[in-house]
Each structure stands twice: as C-alpha cells, then as structure tokens.
Amino acid sequence: MLKIQNIHTRYGSVPVLKNISLHVDRGEIVCIIGANGAGKTTLLSTISGIIRPYQGSISFMDTLIHRMSPDRIVKMGLSQVPEGRQIFSPLTVLENLEIGAFHRRKRDGKKKIRQDLEQVFELFPRLRERSGQLAGTLSGGEQQMLAIGRAFMARPSLLLLDEPSLGLAPKLVETIMKTITILNRQGMTIMLVEQNARKALSISHRGYVLETGRIILQGPAADLSEDAEVRRAYLGRDYSSVTERS
Ligand SMILES: Nc1ncnc2c1ncn2[C@@H]1O[C@H](COP(=O)(O)OP(=O)(O)OP(=O)(O)O)[C@@H](O)[C@H]1O
Ligand SMILES: [Mg+2]
Known part of the structure; x- marks a missing residue:
C-alpha cells in the first residue's frame, strides 16, 4: 500500500532522513x-507531502506521491494526525469533525458522513457530550480524541498517527490504543509513531526502529519486543508488560 524507497530529507543543508x-x-x-x-x-511529514524529499521515492496505492501536494495526497486516502493535536481551537468539536469530512462531501453524501460521525461519538462518547464546545477549551486528552476523530472523518485508507499517547494519562493511553486497534480491524491501515515503544509494539504487527535518521532495526513487533537492543534503549528495565498482539 505504501512503499518508501531510499528517501533522503534535509532541513536546509542539514540531513535528517538518511536513505x-x-x-x-x-x-x-x-x-x-x-x-x-x-x-x-x-518521516511522516515527508509521506504526507508537507516536506519534499530531495532523493528517493514514495508510492501510495501504486502511485508516486512524493511530488504531490498534501491536499492531493489526502484526497487519495492518506491522512495524518499531527504531533501536538493541531485542532481548530476557535471552532466547536462538531465543526472540527465536519471539516475532517470536507473533501468527501460530494463523493459520499451527507448520510454516509452522518453515520461516520455517529461512529466517532461511539468511540469517544466524551466528544458527543462536548460537541458544541469550542475545541480550544477541551482538555489535552479530549483534544487528542478530537484530532483522531477528525482524521477518521476523512475515512483514510492509510492513517498516520504522530505520538497519539503523548502527555496522556495511562487510562486514556489505553483508550487511544484500543481505538487504534478497532479502526484497524475495520480495515484501516495504520502507521504509528510513538515514543511509548512498549504500547506501540503491543498493538502493532511490525515495527521499524529509527535512530538519527536511519532505520537500524525492523521486524515483527513481537520480535522487536524481544530484541536486547530495543529492550535496553526503548523499553527500559520493566519490559515484562509487553504483551503480544491479541
Ligand atoms: N523545520 C525544521 N527545521 C530545521 N530542523 C528541523 C525542523 N524540524 C525538525 N528539525 C530537526 O530534525 C531532526 C528530526 O526532527 P523530528 O521532529 O523529525 O524528530 P522526532 O523523531 O519526531 O522527535 P520527537 O520524538 O521529539 O518528536 C531534529 O534534529 C530536529 O531538530
Ligand atoms: Mg516528533
């Protein structure tokens, strides 16, 4: 579905992603x-078209996308939940969710979009209760739910999530992780960026370890959880709670 080949990305003359x-x-x-x-x-911004790689190629559903605008890439079915939420603060929860579905209005119609809205409210009942509240006044965790809900409203076939658990209480981290697996079971393909390696590996099929712009390890999530280097560097001492994907 997504294939990245030999990508190099720089900020000015400083190389960040290396091959x-x-x-x-x-x-x-x-x-x-x-x-x-x-x-x-x-890496996620390079995939979603916000940053152009200076070398290499990215294809999504057999189409080269590394020279496309972010807008066109979203229309092809690839959405990103950016780090730090980035919801529209002066708009209400409901308006934020509607914006997520903006480019589908003609294609899918109101009924289909209403059904998806209902599903977001089922996944995150808190958003239903607060649908008329200004997004900027939501708590950090609620804003994170809204950011995921808004990306869901675009009905992407590939969803990129940048640190969805950042700064959230453990219980809410569980809710977010559970939601990701639910969306995946419904057919959504997911690429998840996380510093919480333990949680990420516990819900993933496969993983890649990135170190100073290079991939240094890759493999099935269960193998990475067992890897001595991953345990030392990313799982800390208390790695007993790494569970296999159910
Ligand atoms: N707009 C930018 N201009 C210049 N350098 C940047 C820019 N954005 C990121 N960098 C640098 O590129 C490197 C990679 O940053 P990036 O944000 O991709 O890291 P990250 O793995 O997402 O880190 P974190 O876990 O802290 O979010 C860092 O050294 C960062 O300072
Ligand atoms: Mg980051």
Whole structure:
C-alpha cells in the first residue's frame, strides 16, 4: 500500500532522513519507534507531502506521491494526525469533525458522513457530550480524541498517527490504543509513531526502529519486543508488560 524507497530529507543543508526504505501493507499496524529528534515526525511529514524529499521515492496505492501536494495526497486516502493535536481551537468539536469530512462531501453524501460521525461519538462518547464546545477549551486528552476523530472523518485508507499517547494519562493511553486497534480491524491501515515503544509494539504487527535518521532495526513487533537492543534503549528495565498482539 505504501512503499518508501531510499528517501533522503534535509532541513536546509542539514540531513535528517538518511536513505530510509520501508513499506506498509494493507491491513497492517506498523510502528516507528525512536528517540527525540530521530526523525519520526519528519518521516511522516515527508509521506504526507508537507516536506519534499530531495532523493528517493514514495508510492501510495501504486502511485508516486512524493511530488504531490498534501491536499492531493489526502484526497487519495492518506491522512495524518499531527504531533501536538493541531485542532481548530476557535471552532466547536462538531465543526472540527465536519471539516475532517470536507473533501468527501460530494463523493459520499451527507448520510454516509452522518453515520461516520455517529461512529466517532461511539468511540469517544466524551466528544458527543462536548460537541458544541469550542475545541480550544477541551482538555489535552479530549483534544487528542478530537484530532483522531477528525482524521477518521476523512475515512483514510492509510492513517498516520504522530505520538497519539503523548502527555496522556495511562487510562486514556489505553483508550487511544484500543481505538487504534478497532479502526484497524475495520480495515484501516495504520502507521504509528510513538515514543511509548512498549504500547506501540503491543498493538502493532511490525515495527521499524529509527535512530538519527536511519532505520537500524525492523521486524515483527513481537520480535522487536524481544530484541536486547530495543529492550535496553526503548523499553527500559520493566519490559515484562509487553504483551503480544491479541
Ligand atoms: N523545520 C525544521 N527545521 C530545521 N530542523 C528541523 C525542523 N524540524 C525538525 N528539525 C530537526 O530534525 C531532526 C528530526 O526532527 P523530528 O521532529 O523529525 O524528530 P522526532 O523523531 O519526531 O522527535 P520527537 O520524538 O521529539 O518528536 C531534529 O534534529 C530536529 O531538530
Ligand atoms: Mg516528533
């Protein structure tokens, strides 16, 4: 579904991504783990067209997308939930969700969009209760739910999530992770960037480890959880709670 070949990305003259190749197959949850500054967000922004790679290629559903505008890439079915939420603060929860479905209005019609809205409210009942509230006044966790809900409203076939658990209480992290698996079971393919390696690996099929702009390890999530280097660098000492995907 997504195929990245030998991507190099720079900010000015500073290289950030160095010869990255990876793929995501339809139906998978694939996680990217790595420390602060490893290049995870840069990788997602390169995929979604916000940053242009200076070398290499990216194809999505057999179409080259690395020279396309972010808008066209979204229309092809690839949506990103950016790091730090980035919801529209002066708009209400409902308006934010409607904006998510904006480019589908003609294609799918109001009824289909209403059904999807209903599903977002079922996944996150808190958003239903607060549908008329200004998004900027939501709590951090509620804003994160809204950001995921808004991306869902675009009905992407591939959803890119940048640190969805950042700064959330453990219980809410569980809710977000559960929601990701539910969306995946419904047929959404997911690429997940996380510093919380334990959580990410527990719900993913496969993973890649990014270190200073290079992929240093890759494999099935269960194998990565067992890898000595991953355990030392990303799982800390208490790795007993890494569970296999159910
Ligand atoms: N717009 C920019 N201009 C210049 N350098 C940048 C820019 N954005 C990111 N960088 C640098 O590129 C490197 C990778 O940043 P990136 O945001 O991709 O890391 P990350 O893995 O997402 O980190 P984090 O876990 O902290 O979110 C960092 O050294 C960062 O300082
Ligand atoms: Mg980041």
